[in-house]
Amino acid sequence: MPELPDIVVYIEAMEKRILAHRLEHVRIASPFLLRTATPPLASAEGRGVVRLRRLGKRICIGLDNDIWLVLHLMIAGRLHWKKRDAKLSPPRGLAAFDFDNGTLLWTEAGSQKRASLHLVAGEDGLAALDPGGIEVMESDLARFAAALTSANHTLKRALTDPRLFSGIGNAYSDEILFEARLSPLALTQKLKPEEIERLYAAVRKSLSEWTERLRKESGEEFPEKVTAFRPGMAVHGRYKEACPRCRAKIQRIRYAANETNYCPNCQTGGKLLADRALSRLLRDDWPRTPEEMEMYTRERK
């Protein structure tokens, strides 16, 4: 699922192309995509784009009548910048936003259509879609520690909970925990102050370094290689490969269709976290499926 670094780079690429341009027409191919009935889709057409912003892992396009298009790509949704009136081919093609200077095409791979589009009015409409997690890049250590220890969760769950932290998912949480040398199963309320400080620094370092890296990679192009498995990641997607720090074999914990990767030497004191022994944690305090985690909004909390 595109996370904070990917979303930031998408938004920057969109700003260069659609800011101050007019959204002339919206074509929607998938009947499951649009999740709101009011305001109507027609209220977005013929309007100028005045602002773009990120809300957790969502991309928000603000129009000159204070209507916002809120795009959630979920796992397999991707955006593409094409020539005006580019062909929209279902089932992969979900929607096309035709601007006066080109078309933003939205696709989703796979048969499970999870991506969603909401149309909302004003800041209140946006706030209702906000799960409420803090922006770590804009938070000091005290605020970070307060969010982290607000309940006793495994670190993996806490970091990926959009009600606690904004924009962090399965991939970057693995990288952050590796950077912080902490176990994905460590419990937030058992952490020592220096461990919390290390984690805080690791979140900021990982997110800012990856954002910078992805920004450089796409350059002036529209980001077309968005993936959760990046060459250069230390542990995420590296099961059985050598840890870049100590050469130990990267391990995994599997759950649902997902897995968490970690270095047993750097993060868990040499211990392998056997799937079997984790049954209780996996049941009670592990991230649900990424889709489920993304269903949290302020309203439903």
Ligand SMILES: [Zn+2]
């Ligand atoms: Zn290691």
